[in-house]
Amino acid sequence: MNQAFVKHSHAVPNDAVPRAALWILVPAAALTVLGLILLWPQGVEDATAPDAFGTEVDGHVLSVHETECDEADPALNEQLQATVCGDVVVRITSGEQSGEETVVDIPTGPGAPVVEPGDDVILIYTPDSVSGQQYHIIDHDRAGALWALAVAFALAVVAFGRWKGLRSLAALSVTFAVVLLFMVPAILDGSSPILVAVVGSAAIMLVSLYLGHGWNRTTTVAVVGTLASLVVTVLLAEAAVRLTMLNGVLDENTTNLALQYPIDMSGLLLAGILIGSLGVIDDVTISQAATVDEVAKANPKWGSARLFTSGMRVGRDHLTSVVNTLVLAYAGASLPLLVLIAAANRPLEQVLTSQTIATEIVRSVAGTLGLIAAVPITTWLAAYLARRRPKPKGPKEKEPKRPRPEPDAVASWDEDESPYPPSHLR
Numbered sequence: 402m403n404q405a406f407v408k409h410s411h412a413v414p415n416d417a418v419p420r421a422a423l424w425i426l427v428p429a430a431a432l433t434v435l436g437l438i439l440l441w442p443q444g445v446e447d448a449t450a451p452d453a454f455g456t457e458v459d460g461h462v463l464s465v466h467e468t469e470c471d472e473a474d475p476a477l478n479e480q481l482q483a484t485v486c487g488d489v490v491v492r493i494t495s496g497e498q499s500g501e502e503t504v505v506d507i508p509t510g511p512g513a514p515v516v517e518p519g520d521d522v523i524l525i526y527t528p529d530s531v532s533g534q535q536y537h538i539i540d541h542d543r544a545g546a547l548w549a550l551a552v553a554f555a556l557a558v559v560a561f562g563r564w565k566g567l568r569s570l571a572a573l574s575v576t577f578a579v580v581l582l583f584m585v586p587a588i589l590d591g592s593s594p595i596l597v598a599v600v601g602s603a604a605i606m607l608v609s610l611y612l613g614h615g616w617n618r619t620t621t622v623a624v625v626g627t628l629a630s631l632v633v634t635v636l637l638a639e640a641a642v643r644l645t646m647l648n649g650v651l652d653e654n655t656t657n658l659a660l661q662y663p664i665d666m667s668g669l670l671l672a673g674i675l676i677g678s679l680g681v682i683d684d685v686t687i688s689q690a691a692t693v694d695e696v697a698k699a700n701p702k703w704g705s706a707r708l709f710t711s712g713m714r715v716g717r718d719h720l721t722s723v724v725n726t727l728v729l730a731y732a733g734a735s736l737p738l739l740v741l742i743a744a745a746n747r748p749l750e751q752v753l754t755s756q757t758i759a760t761e762i763v764r765s766v767a768g769t770l771g772l773i774a775a776v777p778i779t780t781w782l783a784a785y786l787a788r789r790r791p792k793p794k795g796p797k798e799k800e801p802k803r804p805r806p807e808p809d810a811v812a813s814w815d816e817d818e819s820p821y822p823p824s825h826l827r
Contacts, residue, residue: 419786422621429628430607436600442586455527458496459542460503462520465489467507485509489516489538491524508538521545565613572609579605580676588672591663595635598672602631602679610683618786619694623686626779630682631675634771638674641763642667651757670760678768681727685772686779689716693783708784716776723772728765735761 467487487507493499505524508514516522521542528535558566584601588594606627614620649666650659659666693712697703703711732739735757742752752758 418616418618418621422618422625422786425625425628426621429603433600433603433607436596437583437604440587440592440597440600441583442590442592455525456496457539458498458524458526458536459494460491460522460524460536460538461494462516462518462522463490463492463502464518465507465516491522491536491538493524493536494521496526503536505534505536505538514538514541516541569613572613575608575612576605579608584672584676588664588669589662594665594668594672595639595675598675599631599635602675603628606631606679606683610687614687619690619783620687622690622693622779622783622786623683626686626690626775626782627679627683629778630686630771630775631679633774634678634682634767635671635675637770638671638763638767641767642671645759645763647756647760647763649760651760674764674767677731677764678727678771681723681768682772682775685716685719685723685775688719689776689779690783692716693780693787697784697787705784705788708787709781712780712784713777716780720773720776724769727768727772731761731765731768 465487466489467485470486485507486509488504489507490502490504492502508516514522516538522538523540523542524536525539526536555570558570560566562569579601583604584597587597587601607624610620610624610627614623647667647670649668649670650656655666658664689712692715693708696711697708700707738757742755742758753762
């Protein structure tokens, strides 16, 4: 029996990075590098002297001696919320007086640390203190616990993700490096916060996505979709901030920052919205690009339109949960503020129109709109490139003619073994 090989003409997805995407990637990468060079901080001057508020040193609690609080000044005790008084013996473990022992008061007040013998603590050293006590306990030393959590996190990621988990940790390290070594110092150096955020976000996205997911077509689609979504997010956030007339000065921390450093607080607010949206947007774009790619490989007969429709169905479901995640993240970060506002029993209209709550609403709305834009942009790009076939450079090869079956072989063919559809046998 003769065997015939039929050449299928269906377009099979190719994982190679298409040239069309390079026309966007190369200029974007070049502009990002140029922005890093031009905006790189040259030197940040401190607004205040390093020791103006004291010097932090480490200590180890040796003993705690509790006594009853002095009833001579109950008003002061009530103001400080002092329920336990007494002394703490601490051995200094860093600084010029390392190894010496000192006696300090038991910390009091809202949020004061509760210390016990054996605890590692952080003290503030003020040699010119009016009260005469040079050391005060301000917090627990959590360095050991945080390092243990970081090691456990890294081991869990590597154990589950293996090589990809290791690459994701490298991408996370790049993210921290860009934020701490470039973005924060550049903003303190007086550069435009929104410009720094755009350049820093582009650098994080370009490096972390390719480092975590590899150099392929799926990652490239996610990168281009993320870039487009970030542009949309910036424009929408700036329009929302201008419309609601937010200035970015929300609490004591932002007020002190505005007084001590020449920072555009409104631009800093926009930068925070952009950075907060980046992590959710690149998650959505990677998911959409990978989904369309898998659907295209599983259904080689489907065209770009059908792939887009299928990908959008998945994207809508994904978007529903991610939008809820984004809003809950902002609500969780401002939960103490929400409790304080509820305790004040103010009218709902006053609460929603206050600058603090309006800022959180603008964050959620701008981030959500940028997220919504990411889904169709990435899905369309992934569907188009999945079925895009590069033009052949050489002459087009002709398909070989199908051999005509011999008469004696036709009668012996079984329908399951025939290389042709049943209609060819009629």
